[in-house]
């Protein structure tokens with residue numbers, strides 16, 4: 001049975017956590033606003049704000065004019081309290097960014113593997129971890145911060161991440177089969193490490209700072225070569241039993257349909273993914289290309305790669321009937337896929353992101369909404385907004401940085417004496 005002391009301490013930590021979440025996400029706020037938003041009494045807020053100010057977790061950043069009354073102090077997270085590192089492990093490149101607690105980027109390191117990824121479609125896990133660890137050392141040196149002030153490293157990876165201590169990653173697109181990324185990184189760097197799927201970290205960034213802000217039920221869909229989602233349910237990322245929930249790209253839209261990269265047939269990704277769009281265009285264009293070759297012209301690959309090719313296809317839709325036909329199909333399948341999400345999860349908002357999502361949304365969002373409407377049930381559709389993402393693809397690393405911050409806010413930023421009692425091992429649990 002918990003002792004009285006434990007109960008009081010737990011309550012105090014829970015109150016600090018509620019207040020800190022409000023200050024972090026909505027600050028600057030007055031003490032009155034913190035109390036109202038976090039459901040805490042004025043006396044409780046006054047005490048815990050005094051503690052948090054003394055500990056340097058939050059800072060007073062000015063005064064609110066209160067129409068002749070006593071001016072009220074405005075509080076926000078203290079950027080200097082600590083630092084976080086966000087990492088985006090891509091299919092061949094590694095982006096590492098160091099942020100202060102105000103989420104201002106202080107240093108950045110980008111590197112790419114020099115191993116032949118293209119030939120094998122596989123990324124060497126040891127090479128990837130070495131790149132990430134070097135990037136982490138580089139941003140700490142560039143920012144000239146004390147390593148002890150770093151609250152943690154959040155790593156966004158392409159693949160499914162199991163909820164284990166070692167953060168085992170199953171990344172089919174990079175050829176990773178049960179790679180213990182968390183454990184490998186912890187062997188290399190002495191910092192708390194948190195690992196999560198890239199779609200989920202980007203989704204969390206959209207929920208904190210972007211188009212899903214202010215909602216407790218949102219789905220952030222990421223369209224690119226693959227399709228991912230971050231499902232926010234009751235304000236939390238929905239993960240499922242093993243942490244793999246949200247693999248929307250591999251839901252079946254055509255039984256026995258086109259072959260998908262995952263080995264199944266008829267997945268949504270095989271109709272809406274960038275590779276599928278390029279392949280369908282090439283299929284419809286085949287006759288025209290044959291004609292080009294006959295005339296001595298080489299159709300060739302687009303200089304911008306798959307992304308450049310698909311982006312060009314989207315912009316050419318008004319003068320190229322084949323591009324228009326391909327995009328009509330994409331909109332139909334994407335709308336059906338979004339309708340499935342609306343029917344299954346009843347979200348308040350669906351945020352369309354990722355480089356392909358952003359490229360499609362600019363001209364086609366009204367058509368995507370129509371396609372979703374025609375496939376969704378009327379009631380859940382009447383309560384959903386389908387909007388474009390606000391943060392770019394580079395926010396995957398920012399999303400990674402939200403992982404150690406979430407841990408800090410959830411623990412109520414334990415006071416230094418209490419934090420010293422929590423060992424590195426305690427903090428190093430992966431958040432997946």
Ligand SMILES: [Zn+2]
Pocket residue numbers: 249250251260261262263264267269
């Ligand atoms: Zn599939």
